[in-house]
Amino acid sequence: MNRINNLFHTKNERVLSIYFTAGYPKLEDTLGIMEAIEEAGADIIEIGIPYSDPIADGPTIQESNLIALENGMSMKMLFGQLKDMRSTIHIPVVLMGYLNPIIQFGVEEFCAKCKEVGVDGLILPDLPMQQFLDEYKEIFESHGLRNIFLISPQTSEKRIREIDLYSNGFIYMVSSHSITGAKSGITEEQISYFERVKAMDLKNPRLIGFGISDQETFQKASQYSHGAIIGSAFIKILGQTPENQKEAIVAYLKKVKN
Structure with missing residues (x-):
């Protein structure tokens, strides 16, 4: 069973997923950050593939993308680190990014x-x-990859049910129509x-996801879903x-969960 499916089969509430950008703040930080996230008790790791034009993201993630690219992060480098x-x-790992770099790398090879x-x-x-269904669904599934779709407050019920029909992992509920970034409440x-x-x-x-930042917003979001993404x-x-990275990660995530 795919690790994502197994997670939700065994844990049906208060799932905590953590996103970070590969190669930020330093190029070689990726695996160490992942290990600290798992040690702190998070359930899913989302790794952002740095991109020069992350249209869905706010200033914080945009800046992390820019720094990661300046550090020398690339798709090839990321797979080498992983x-x-x-x-x-041991927990599920999801890659989050934009289509263009994947096409440039080669979808099958990716x-x-x-x-x-x-x-x-x-x-x-x-x-x-439709492009997923026509071109990529068979490729993704043949490599055991779950494709996670996003919905927002503007997504119609018809569209949400269509996404649910063609999903086999989890659905990413964007909390608002704005870009990413920690909001207040x-x-x-x-x-x-x-x-x-x-x-x-x-x-x-x-x-x-979008606007989840602390124990209060995580718990609140989890009342209406299976968990949340920070x-x-x-x-x-x-x-x-940057100097006491592991300790800071563990302290922060334990505070969010507890």
């Missing part, structure tokens, strides 16, 4: 590398569903959206604590 990750990393190093799923915000408007989707009784589990707030921690 080649032995399964000797220490998926083969993902399978080789032990990646479990992909989040590609700019991959249209969860609004009544967002709660109404969370409740609306929860009432649809979808077959796939749902994780809420990105920008975690990257800020990485940028602020």
Whole structure:
């Protein structure tokens, strides 16, 4: 069973997924950050593939992308860093990025590398569903990769049900129509959206992302879903604590979970 499916089969609530950008703050930090995330008790690791034009992301993640690229991070470099990750990393690992660098790398080669190093799923915000179904679904599935679609408050019920039909991992619920970035609290408007989707009784589990930053927002989001995703707030921690990185990661995530 794919590690993502196994996770939600065994743990059906308060799943914590952590996003960070590969090669940030330093080029060789990737595996050490992953190990600290798992040690701190997170359930999923999302690794951002640095890209020069991350359209869905706010200033914090944009800056981490720029720094990672300046550090020399590339797709080839990332797969080299991940080649032995399964000797220490046991939780699901998802790569998140944009379609263009994957096409440039070669979709078949990219998926083969993902399978080789032990990646479990992909989040590609700019991959249209029809293109996925027509061109990539068979390739992804043949390499054991789960494709995770995003929905937002503007996504129609018809579209959400279509996404649920063609998903086999989890659904990424974007909490608002804005770009990524830690916000202050969860609004009544967002709660109404969370409740609306929860009432649809979808077959796939749902994780809420964008604006989740601390124990309060994580717990609140988890009341309406199977858990939540933290990105920008975690990257800020990485940028602020380069010298005692592991200790800072463990302290922050334990505080979020507990």
